[in-house]
Amino acid sequence: MQQETDKTGYFGSFGGRYVPETLIHALEELEEAYERYKGDPEFVRELEVLARDFVGRATPFMLAERLTKKWGGANVWFKREDLAHTGAHKINNALGQILLADRMGKSRVIAETGAGQHGVATATVAALYGKECVVYMGEEDTRRQAPNVLRMKLLGAEVRPVTSGSGTLKAALNEAIRDWVTNVEDTHYIIGTVAGPAPYPRIVRDLQAVIGRETEAQAQERLGGDPDAIVACVGGGSNAIGIFHQFVGREGVRLVGVEAAGHGLESGEHGASLTGGAPGVLHGSLSYVLQTADGQIREAHSISAGLDYPSVGPEHAYLKDEGLVEYVSVTDEDALKAFVECSRLEGIIPALESAHAISYAEGLAKELGPGKNMVINMSGRGDKDIGVVAEHVGIDAKEAEEASGDQ
Amino acid sequence: MISPAEGLRAAFTEGRTALIPYLTAGYPSLEGAYEVGEAYIEAGADVVEIGVPFSDPLADGPTIQNTANRALENGADLGYCFELASRFSGRVPVVLLVYYNNVFARGAERFLAESAEAGVSGLVIPDLPIDEAVAFRKMAGEKGVAICPLVAPTTTEARLDKVAEAASGFVYCVSVSGVTGAREKLPQGAVDLLGRVRAKVSVPVALGFGISTAEAAVEAAEAGAEGVIVGSKLMQIVADGGPEAAGAWLRELRAALSGGAGV
Numbered sequence: 256m257q258q259e260t261d262k263t264g265y266f267g268s269f270g271g272r273y274v275p276e277t278l279i280h281a282l283e284e285l286e287e288a289y290e291r292y293k294g295d296p297e298f299v300r301e302l303e304v305l306a307r308d309f310v311g312r313a314t315p316f317m318l319a320e321r322l323t324k325k326w327g328g329a330n331v332w333f334k335r336e337d338l339a340h341t342g343a344h345k346i347n348n349a350l351g352q353i354l355l356a357d358r359m360g361k362s363r364v365i366a367e368t369g370a371g372q373h374g375v376a377t378a379t380v381a382a383l384y385g386k387e388c389v390v391y392m393g394e395e396d397t398r399r400q401a402p403n404v405l406r407m408k409l410l411g412a413e414v415r416p417v418t419s420g421s422g423t424l425k426a427a428l429n430e431a432i433r434d435w436v437t438n439v440e441d442t443h444y445i446i447g448t449v450a451g452p453a454p455y456p457r458i459v460r461d462l463q464a465v466i467g468r469e470t471e472a473q474a475q476e477r478l479g480g481d482p483d484a485i486v487a488c489v490g491g492g493s494n495a496i497g498i499f500h501q502f503v504g505r506e507g508v509r510l511v512g513v514e515a516a517g518h519g520l521e522s523g524e525h526g527a528s529l530t531g532g533a534p535g536v537l538h539g540s541l542s543y544v545l546q547t548a549d550g551q552i553r554e555a556h557s558i559s560a561g562l563d564y565p566s567v568g569p570e571h572a573y574l575k576d577e578g579l580v581e582y583v584s585v586t587d588e589d590a591l592k593a594f595v596e597c598s599r600l601e602g603i604i605p606a607l608e609s610a611h612a613i614s615y616a617e618g619l620a621k622e623l624g625p626g627k628n629m630v631i632n633m634s635g636r637g638d639k640d641i642g643v644v645a646e647h648v649g650i651d652a653k654e655a656e657e658a659s660g661d662q
Numbered sequence: 663m664i665s666p667a668e669g670l671r672a673a674f675t676e677g678r679t680a681l682i683p684y685l686t687a688g689y690p691s692l693e694g695a696y697e698v699g700e701a702y703i704e705a706g707a708d709v710v711e712i713g714v715p716f717s718d719p720l721a722d723g724p725t726i727q728n729t730a731n732r733a734l735e736n737g738a739d740l741g742y743c744f745e746l747a748s749r750f751s752g753r754v755p756v757v758l759l760v761y762y763n764n765v766f767a768r769g770a771e772r773f774l775a776e777s778a779e780a781g782v783s784g785l786v787i788p789d790l791p792i793d794e795a796v797a798f799r800k801m802a803g804e805k806g807v808a809i810c811p812l813v814a815p816t817t818t819e820a821r822l823d824k825v826a827e828a829a830s831g832f833v834y835c836v837s838v839s840g841v842t843g844a845r846e847k848l849p850q851g852a853v854d855l856l857g858r859v860r861a862k863v864s865v866p867v868a869l870g871f872g873i874s875t876a877e878a879a880v881e882a883a884e885a886g887a888e889g890v891i892v893g894s895k896l897m898q899i900v901a902d903g904g905p906e907a908a909g910a911w912l913r914e915l916r917a918a919l920s921g922g923a924g925v
């Protein structure tokens with residue numbers, strides 16, 4: 256029964272709009288507004304100016320020389336989304352959506368957040384546009400990403416901890432959707448990734464696709480052509496779609512999405528919905544989902560709050576089934592090693608999410624071999640994670656805590 | 663022989679407001695849910711709505727979320743839910759409130775076959791709006807299981823036309839923009855919605871979400887509801903006072919509805 260909604264809401268057989276009737280009108284309104292404004296010169300210009308002056312785009316494209324040397328394979332390039340204002344790619348989406356919210360006359364915005372980066376991005380653009388802002392965040396995540404909670408509050412947002420389930424991203428999404436159902440008249444829901452009901456996956460993808468467009472131009476300039484491979488971590492999938500979109504289906508460019516294997520796929524404790532899940536419906540769309548035989552959603556696990564989610568955006572489900580993108584996974588332990596290695600060799604503390612991509616990239620660089628070019632999407636910076644990392648790798652926790660207050 | 667779907671429509675008799683109490687399958691315990699249903703039937707329920715517990719019930723407020731969590735801890739799986747439904751379905755029409763992933767994971771065909779076998783008359787699927795349900799509706803029709811689509815105060819006239827076409831059981835009017843949970847008063851939006859829906863559809867129209875007092879139920883009946891669905895309030899009463907207390911409260915509601923205003 257997948258295909259018979261109005262065609263635009265699906266990627267192959269994935270996607271759709273599986274939400275309570277109350278929200279349908281709001282989704283139709285959003286779709287209309289997006290269609291109206293995405294090509295509107297004034298809207299486009301406002302977004303471009305802010306992307307440049309407020310976010311700091313274009314983000315740099317950098318050769319990671321010491322990692323390249325250490326790994327001894329392909330040249331390793333970083334697309335530096337960690338240098339975007341607020342420290343992750345999430346701002347690209349939040350900015351575009353606040354412009355839409357403003358034009359739709361909504362006075363209040365809400366968001367869910369896992370790592371806190373999307374929450375911070377939303378709180379930031381809400382401050383910029385003078386909107387009331389409420390962010391839902393799993394209680395466990397408010398603990399492990401504490402610095403970001405502080406940042407959101409400083410920016411004037413209200414952070415509502417969510418205790419249901421394991422107190423992580425899935426619970427935060429549930430609560431954000433319930434809030435939206437209740438306050439749909441004056442509220443716009445700024446979803447943080449390419450998941451959710453149509454038209455969100457498409458809107459968020461379009462807003463993040465700037466990453467791939469810049470990468471293409473930068474690679475052209477620096478490498479004289481396309482890279483041989485692009486690697487990105489996949490939670491909901493927005494930074495990955497953002498950098499992949501421009502390259503999907505292009506000959507000679509391998510696209511690799513890295514999910515969280517947590518304690519290992521065989522442990523059952525992971526966030527790898529594409530590699531370890533099955534088709535199902537969660538949070539408004541049909542995609543790959545971690546679930547029981549009865550269709551109860553399982554709790555995900557990842558050391559990285561941004562990848563700790565039992566589903567994934569529907570376009571990734573489509574790209575997987577079509578064989579257009581390879582999906583793999585990396586454990587907590589390996590991500591931690593990559594986190595430390597990148598910090599020490601490149602002077603860049605990556606987000607734990609991005610560290611999953613870095614970890615997988617090591618093997619891929621070796622496989623591709625010298626002379627080839629591989630891009631890693633450095634989706635965010637890791638200041639938020641140093642407490643958690645310190646706990647696990649035994650850097651003095653006190654030092655780490657002090658440092659985390661400093662960012 | 664009449665089909666379960668026809669039985670469901672027949673539960674809405676002219677001049678009487680149908681009483682549709684909700685229970686979460688497996689709450690407060692696997693056996694306790696059975697006692698709750700028995701208490702509902704004794705108190706004069708016209709239809710019993712059984713909620714299949716789901717891990718992530720997006721349309722539900724804290725009360726029903728808590729019952730679902732408890733039910734899942736108690737081991738209420740789909741097999742149990744169908745078995746529970748079959749215990750009541752010979753005496754009163756039973757509708758299942760089920761989130762779509764529970765249907766999808768089972769396979770739509772199989773879910774419908776098992777529903778029909780358990781004597782289930784109709785399905786309410788809060789996260790399957792009519793546009794996504796075209797093929798499913800056809801399959802359900804073949805199995806004689808009715809679809810009870812939801813409409814909300816935000817539903818446009820154009821969509822109401824589609825609902826009118828899609829509904830084979832009753833139309834479930836959601837009284838507020840929001841999640842389930844007991845509320846004191848019937849919102850004005852609910853009254854307007856009932857009027858708009860009754861003008862469009864030929865199947866019975868029931869109102870739910872937040873009805874927690876006899877006054878609100880009577881008001882709903884006066885505004886044209888042919889049935890009232892009561893969920894969170896009853897689950898609260900079950901939590902505090904058990905099945906008998908829920909039965910007693912429902913009897914009072916029945917009396918209030920049949921008394922003066924219940925048309």
Ligand SMILES: Cc1ncc(COP(=O)(O)O)c(C=O)c1O
Nearest residue numbers: 372490491492493494561634635
């Ligand atoms: C830095 C960073 N990278 C990646 C992610 C994962 O999200 P997505 O897969 O949507 O890019 C997050 C989410 O919080 C994040 O903060």
